[in-house]
Amino acid sequence: MVGPLKAIIQAAKDDVDVINLSLGSYYIDGDIYKDGELLDNKWADVEGYKLAIEYANKLGSVVVASAGNDSIDVSNKSELNNFLKKKYAEEGKTFNGVGIEAPGELPGVVTVSSTGPTQQPSLLSNFGKNYIDIAAPGGDxxxxxxxxxxxxxxxxxxxxxxxxxxxxxxxxxxxSGTSMAAPKVSATLALIIDQRHYKKRPSSSIDYLYKNGVKKDIELFSLLGQWTIRRIQRS
Known part of the structure; x- marks a missing residue:
C-alpha cells in the first residue's frame, strides 16, 4: 500500500493538477479474525490515504478515484458488509465492524462511477448516495x-x-470498468484548470465541472467531446 500513497504525495510535490486513482480496495473499520486469531485490518492504509489526499488538496491537486466494479451500493453498509462477509469467508476469515471503500469514500476525492453506451449506469459499477460524485463512460x-x-x-x-x-x-x-471512467473526468478537470486558470484551486475546478458542465442537472458534455457524464449529487 505504500506505493499508491507515495505516488499521491510525489505527484502533489511535482505540482500535478489532477491525480487519477484508478484503484481502490475494501477495508474493515473493526476487527478481522482467522481461526480465532486477530489479524491486521489494514486500517493504517485508510489513514494513510486520508493524509495523502489532504496533503495533495492543500498543495492544489484535484484527486479523482474510481468507484469499483462489484455492482454494490457502497452507501448501504448492510449490502456492503454482506458482500465482504462472503468474500472473507472464502479466505476463512470473519470480521466485526463496518466495511468501507477507499479511497472513494474518503473526503477530498471526486469519486467516479461508470455508464455504458446506453448512458445507463453500468451493471458492473459500484454506486450509492453520498458515495458517487459523478459518472462517465466506462463500458458495460x-x-x-x-x-x-x-x-x-x-x-x-x-x-x-x-x-x-x-x-x-x-x-x-x-x-470496461470504473477505471475507464475516472480518467475521463480527470482529463476534463485538467482542461478546466488550464482554460479557466484554476491552477492550485481544486475546489474551483470541481465546482466549475459540476456547475457549468451539467445539462438539465443530469448530463454533462465534457470539454473533450461528446462524452456524456452524469452528475450525481452527494447529499
Missing part, C-alpha cells in the same frame, strides 16, 4: 449478459459496449 456488460460469452465475443458485441484503451504491453485492448 448488458450485451454480454443478454447474449452470452460466445456470441458476445465471436460476434464482436464487446466492441459495442467496452472501451478501447491502452495496456502495459504497449498494445490496445477493449476493457
Amino acid at each position: 456488460s448488458r450485451l454480454l449478459e443478454k447474449y452470452g460469452q460466445e456470441a458476445w465475443w465471436d460476434g464482436g458485441l464487446f466492441r459495442q459496449e467496452q472501451v478501447l484503451t491502452t495496456f502495459n504491453t504497449g498494445r490496445y485492448l477493449f476493457a
